[in-house]
Amino acid sequence: MKEVVILSGKGGTGKTSIVASFAVLARDKVLADCDVDAADLHLLLQPTTRRNEEFWSGQVAFIDKEKCTQCGLCQDVCRFGAIKDYSVDEVSCEGCGLCPRVCPAGAIVMQPCMAGYWFVSDTRHGPLVHARLGIAQENSGKLVTLVRVNARRVVEEQGLDCIVSDGPPGIGCPAVASLTGADLALLVTEPTLSGIHDLERVLGLCRYFDIPAMVCINKCDLNGDNSRRIEGYCRDQGIEVAARVPFDNVVTEAIVRGLPVVEYSSNKVTQEIENLWQRTRAKLGTK
Amino acid sequence: MIVSVASGKGGTGKTLVATSLALSLANRHPAQLLDCDVEEPNDHIFLNLTVSQSWPVCVAVPEIDEIKCTSCGMCSEVCAYNAIAVIKQKVLVFPELCHGCGACSYLCPESAITEGGREIGVVEMGTSGRLELVQGRLLIGELMAPPIIREVKRHINPTSHVIIDVSPGTSCPVVESISGSDFCLLVTEPTPFGLNDLSLAVEVVRKLRIPCGVIINRVGVGDEKVEGYCKEQGIPILLKIPLDRKIATLYSKGIPLVEGMPEWRPVFLELFGEIGRVASVGATR
Numbered sequence: 141m142k143e144v145v146i147l148s149g150k151g152g153t154g155k156t157s158i159v160a161s162f163a164v165l166a167r168d169k170v171l172a173d174c175d176v177d178a179a180d181l182h183l184l185l186q187p188t189t190r191r192n193e194e195f196w197s198g199q200v201a202f203i204d205k206e207k208c209t210q211c212g213l214c215q216d217v218c219r220f221g222a223i224k225d226y227s228v229d230e231v232s233c234e235g236c237g238l239c240p241r242v243c244p245a246g247a248i249v250m251q252p253c254m255a256g257y258w259f260v261s262d263t264r265h266g267p268l269v270h271a272r273l274g275i276a277q278e279n280s281g282k283l284v285t286l287v288r289v290n291a292r293r294v295v296e297e298q299g300l301d302c303i304v305s306d307g308p309p310g311i312g313c314p315a316v317a318s319l320t321g322a323d324l325a326l327l328v329t330e331p332t333l334s335g336i337h338d339l340e341r342v343l344g345l346c347r348y349f350d351i352p353a354m355v356c357i358n359k360c361d362l363n364g365d366n367s368r369r370i371e372g373y374c375r376d377q378g379i380e381v382a383a384r385v386p387f388d389n390v391v392t393e394a395i396v397r398g399l400p401v402v403e404y405s406s407n408k409v410t411q412e413i414e415n416l417w418q419r420t421r422a423k424l425g426t427k
Numbered sequence: 428m429i430v431s432v433a434s435g436k437g438g439t440g441k442t443l444v445a446t447s448l449a450l451s452l453a454n455r456h457p458a459q460l461l462d463c464d465v466e467e468p469n470d471h472i473f474l475n476l477t478v479s480q481s482w483p484v485c486v487a488v489p490e491i492d493e494i495k496c497t498s499c500g501m502c503s504e505v506c507a508y509n510a511i512a513v514i515k516q517k518v519l520v521f522p523e524l525c526h527g528c529g530a531c532s533y534l535c536p537e538s539a540i541t542e543g544g545r546e547i548g549v550v551e552m553g554t555s556g557r558l559e560l561v562q563g564r565l566l567i568g569e570l571m572a573p574p575i576i577r578e579v580k581r582h583i584n585p586t587s588h589v590i591i592d593v594s595p596g597t598s599c600p601v602v603e604s605i606s607g608s609d610f611c612l613l614v615t616e617p618t619p620f621g622l623n624d625l626s627l628a629v630e631v632v633r634k635l636r637i638p639c640g641v642i643i644n645r646v647g648v649g650d651e652k653v654e655g656y657c658k659e660q661g662i663p664i665l666l667k668i669p670l671d672r673k674i675a676t677l678y679s680k681g682i683p684l685v686e687g688m689p690e691w692r693p694v695f696l697e698l699f700g701e702i703g704r705v706a707s708v709g710a711t712r
Contacts, residue, residue: 151436
């Protein structure tokens with residue numbers, strides 16, 4: 141079983157559009173949406189939910205006003221500024237559990253947190269494992285890991301071949317949780333100085349975790365100089381540029397219609413994405 | 428006034444808006460731009476920056492005095508993050524998991540735990556013309572953005588107008604960045620992705636009770652559902668930026684919009700004025 145995760149560093153480079161197109165092109169795969177706090181892949185795949193599970197993670201302190209003697213010790217020890225006026229701010233509380241242990245009146249309890257949901261769904265292009273993190277929750281990577289673990293389960297149960305994961309932007313906890321242990325990282329970049337800067341950092345992350353990487357330059361004709369710069373950088377780094385997808389409003393048109401672009405039309409963009417899938421498949425060693 | 432610029436969805440134009448607003452304001456009033464997208468800070472790309480100060484951001488890491496330690500296991504029991512394990516009389520610390528809550532050192536019956544520091548990133552201050560920038564950057568391989576964001580925000584200049592550039596998403600780094608703002612600008616695009624993520628971002632700002640307004644970027648290709656959503660939710664649409672190859676090209680070259688197309692300066696100044704008016708009315712619903 142192989143897993144490719146699509147990352148970018150910079151947001152908005154086209155990861156989800158590309159993964160949705162891979163959903164059409166790839167056989168015997170499970171899709172995983174690891175962008176758990178802003179998941180969009182389902183908008184192009186119209187999933188039917190088969191399994192809907194609560195994600196319980198962490199805890200939040202609660203002060204019982206009747207028992208509280210207002211000694212203020214909890215406020216003194218809280219490192220997160222989560223207790224003010226003898227009341228816990230749920231958003232700031234990081235659930236460390238220190239305050240109930242110091243409270244002389246036994247007035248504080250820790251309550252477990254229902255922090256979101258995860259789903260196993262069917263789509264017309266195969267199974268999709270996805271999630272929705274609760275609003276303002278800590279994105280500790282745990283929910284991302286749950287998505288990946290369950291994607292693995294579906295691969296085993298259904299005798300499938302690989303996982304294609306839509307990753308989050310950034311290089312922090314959720315990106316790391318979606319990357320570690322993957323067989324390949326496909327880095328989708330754009331020819332802007334911001335895109336290049338962020339590509340360098342996410343490639344650094346792949347190197348840090350020893351994950352092979354490959355690059356796709358999306359919207360490549362937006363700035364020829366920057367595209368050439370990315371090519372040069374990749375050459376210096378020994379990284380393959382697997383595709384150069386031109387900018388085209390057809391990608392947005394497809395999104396508006398709720399379709400992966402390769403399902404919606406046939407043109408240079410879709411041809412290049414098809415090439416990209418062939419390169420990815422070959423590099424991954426999958427069907 | 429502190430105005431944060433967030434979105435939910437990545438790539439909608441937060442940095443474009445934040446830098447445009449900050450640069451336009453800086454000519455009229457002391458202004459500060461805080462780059463709180465510490466995983467991928469980009470504001471500096473658009474500014475001719477002179478960095479004047481730079482310092483590491485450290486987080487706590489438990490240090491065990493093995494002479495005092497009796498391997499009682501209390502530290503491991505109290506740690507909510509599985510950052511400490513006691514195996515066969517040996518205490519193992521997993522520093523990346525530590526949240527720095529202090530529970531282990533506070534509760535160790537032998538006072539065998541002290542807290543050392545561990546570097547996870549850097550904060551830099553600098554100026555670009557009359558604009559002051561404070562930016563944070565997470566070290567590659569580190570997991571936690573919020574401590575760096577907190578450190579950036581400690582340098583808010585209360586006599587300046589402050590613009591905060593926020594990372595994409597809706598979870599803890601965004602909450603950390605937006606908290607305490609007087610107003611939150613939500614930048615979106617007129618597509619189903621834009622709408623989906625905007626609605627999540629709106630829930631975040633409502634939970635934090637911060638008034639908000641929307642900027643719709645790249646108007647031209649897409650649909651009208653974002654506009655419909657804003658009207659239905661009573662959220663003011665404060666600006667629409669067209670899909671424009673020239674704007675995209677300037678962005679790709681790292682040229683601020685208000686420098687490449689100066690006709691946008693008064694637009695962003697007017698936007699700031701409008702934010703002041705809406706913010707004084709308070710949070711919607």
